[in-house]
Amino acid sequence: MGRLEWSPELSLGQPELDDQHKELIRIANGLINAVSIGRRKRTVENVIRKLREYTVFHFVREESLMEQIRFPGRADHMAEHVRLKLSVKNYQRKLYEHEHVRANDVLDFMTEWLLGHILTFDRDFAVYMTALDETAKAERSESSEVVEAGNEGVPTTSDNE
Numbered sequence: 440m441g442r443l444e445w446s447p448e449l450s451l452g453q454p455e456l457d458d459q460h461k462e463l464i465r466i467a468n469g470l471i472n473a474v475s476i477g478r479r480k481r482t483v484e485n486v487i488r489k490l491r492e493y494t495v496f497h498f499v500r501e502e503s504l505m506e507q508i509r510f511p512g513r514a515d516h517m518a519e520h521v522r523l524k525l526s527v528k529n530y531q532r533k534l535y536e537h538e539h540v541r542a543n544d545v546l547d548f549m550t551e552w553l554l555g556h557i558l559t560f561d562r563d564f565a566v567y568m569t570a571l572d573e574t575a576k577a578e579r580s581e582s583s584e585v586v587e588a589g590n591e592g593v594p595t596t597s598d599n600e
């Protein structure tokens with residue numbers, strides 16, 4: 440049976456988000472597994488509910504980070520989160536209403552739904568975040584050089600948004 444696999448390609452270089460994505464992959468694999476071994480409807484329901492709950496938690500966290508750093512693409516990214524929440528909700532209904540859903544169908548859905556998002560929207564956000572981190576680091580080392588040269592109090596231009 441196929442399952443989702445974490446790979447370095449999925450890493451955003453942001454440990455907190457990477458860990459949350461790994462957890463989502465773990466729960467999604469639990470769902471694929473529950474469907475493939477023909478677990479009772481109630482078990483499948485519990486797993487997908489857990490997936491939806493963790494998704495909400497994770498999206499809230501991502502959105503607050505986007506807000507914090509004023510990520511320019513945040514409106515589109517948040518709209519995509521709304522779409523993803525709706526699509527997993529619809530998928531939950533499909534699992535509930537259809538007696539025979541194949542594990543491969545769940546795998547395909549999760550691949551597109553989760554990995555597809557990480558590799559596109561989340562990647563754009565992470566690239567922006569990493570660039571900001573690097574700029575901040577560079578500014579810090581520049582200002583420490585200034586201090587070393589005895590030019591304390593020289594105003595730096597930043598935060599001019």
Ligand SMILES: [Fe+2]
Nearest residue numbers: 501556560561
């Ligand atoms: Fe996201």
